[in-house]
Amino acid sequence: SYVLTQPPSVSVAPGKTARITCGGNNIGSKSVHWYQQKPGQAPVLVIYYDSDRPSGIPERFSGSNSGNTATLTISRVEAGDEADYYCQVWDSSSDPVVFGGGTKLTVL
Amino acid sequence: EVQLVESGGGLVQPGGSLRLSCAASGFTFSSYWMHWVRQAPGKGLVWVSRINSDGSSTSYADSVKGRFTISRDNAKNTLYLQMNSLRAEDTAVYYCARGPYGDYVSYWGQGTLVTVSS
Numbered sequence: 001s002y003v004l005t006q007p008p009s010v011s012v013a014p015g016k017t018a019r020i021t022c023g024g025n026n027i028g029s030k031s032v033h034w035y036q037q038k039p040g041q042a043p044v045l046v047i048y049y050d051s052d053r054p055s056g057i058p059e060r061f062s063g064s065n066s067g068n069t070a071t072l073t074i075s076r077v078e079a080g081d082e083a084d085y086y087c088q089v090w091d092s093s094s095d096p097v098v099f100g101g102g103t104k105l106t107v108l
Numbered sequence: 109e110v111q112l113v114e115s116g117g118g119l120v121q122p123g124g125s126l127r128l129s130c131a132a133s134g135f136t137f138s139s140y141w142m143h144w145v146r147q148a149p150g151k152g153l154v155w156v157s158r159i160n161s162d163g164s165s166t167s168y169a170d171s172v173k174g175r176f177t178i179s180r181d182n183a184k185n186t187l188y189l190q191m192n193s194l195r196a197e198d199t200a201v202y203y204c205a206r207g208p209y210g211d212y213v214s215y216w217g218q219g220t221l222v223t224v225s226s
Binding site for chain 1: 143154155169203211212213214
């Protein structure tokens with residue numbers, strides 16, 4: 001089945017830009033979705049179809065996808081952005097909905 | 109407001125069965141694909157199963173195929189997950205989640221904990 005690879009952790013200072021990557025074979029040919037999960041809470045969709053934002057998600061959150069890497073970018077990072085972030089794609093293989101292993105974003 | 113409320117979790121012995129339910133409100137349930145996603149303690153998200161809007165098409169992760177059955181009752185706005193032959197590795201929080209379609213999830217419930225242990 002298709003494999004998505006995320007770095008286990010990313011650290012960023014408040015006010016700076018965080019970039020969380022999601023690697024996969026020719027992932028640029030797929031649509032990538034991103035979820036934020038804060039401790040003890042259910043996940044929340046923050047980006048869908050590579051770069052679209054659901055209503056209520058700040059413009060500071062953006063996404064891109066090309067080649068073998070998709071990226072979630074969080075600008076002007078705030079303490080409240082500290083969470084686990086998961087990428088996800090749809091694949092035509094045996095498990096059609098695939099999640100990455102998750103990245104813990106720490107705000108220093 | 110979209111609401112998804114799971115129930116039916118609990119402690120079950122290996123080899124046992126459990127049925128999870130998810131009561132949906134705040135949207136036209138019959139128009140959306142629905143999913144189950146699980147998360148083992150301290151681990152990441154893992155997709156389990158999905159069902160299309162009228163219940164005619166279902167998909168399962170290889171890890172649960174043949175043991176779990178997803179279904180829905182659009183008249184009752186309720187999603188189900190029948191889990192049989194449970195194993196210790198099925199221990200997780202199970203989230204009910206709404207499409208729009210089968211390719212991603214737009215809303216999540218708060219989850220229900222299933223613990224498989226003797």
